[in-house]
Amino acid sequence: MKYHKKKLITLRKLLTKADLSFSQYIRHRDHNQCFASEISKDEAAKCTGFPQCAHLIKRGKKAVRFDERNCHCSCSYHNYLHNHYPEIMTSWFIKKYGEPVYLALVLSSRRIKKWTRPELEELIKKYKLRLLNKSNETGI
Numbered sequence: 001m002k003y004h005k006k007k008l009i010t011l012r013k014l015l016t017k018a019d020l021s022f023s024q025y026i027r028h029r030d031h032n033q034c035f036a037s038e039i040s041k042d043e044a045a046k047c048t049g050f051p052q053c054a055h056l057i058k059r060g061k062k063a064v065r066f067d068e069r070n071c072h073c074s075c076s077y078h079n080y081l082h083n084h085y086p087e088i089m090t091s092w093f094i095k096k097y098g099e100p101v102y103l104a105l106v107l108s109s110r111r112i113k114k115w116t117r118p119e120l121e122e123l124i125k126k127y128k129l130r131l132l133n134k135s136n137e138t139g140i
């Protein structure tokens with residue numbers, strides 16, 4: 001008898017799923033409100049596009065890709081702007097959370113991290129569940 005092994009999805013696809021699940025949670029946590037709306041009325045007036053999950057320290061730094069301190073809701077305009085002017089979000093973050101939190105995050109980002117399949121599966125489950133629980137709390 002032939003044994004049919006269940007085909008696993010690729011690690012890349014799993015990473016995309018984890019990014020999505022995490023991003024949905026972050027946007028919900030921040031009430032779909034762009035971080036820049038807390039900076040000034042002028043900055044808030046520039047908000048355009050859909051809410052996204054912006055990484056203060058770019059997600060290429062894998063160790064902080066799923067770090068809740070590192071991720072905040074942003075409109076697409078400010079998320080794009082962040083690529084060219086990271087100072088805007090960085091100064092907002094330091095003002096809101098303090099320099100020690102920022103420095104701890106920078107330190108974390110310098111670790112070498114490779115996400116494994118079980119870790120990613122755990123992340124997907126964790127944030128799906130958190131989103132569900134949060135949704136119940138707010139009655140959505």
Ligand SMILES: [Zn+2]
Pocket residue numbers: 034035036037046047048074075076077078
């Ligand atoms: Zn914005």
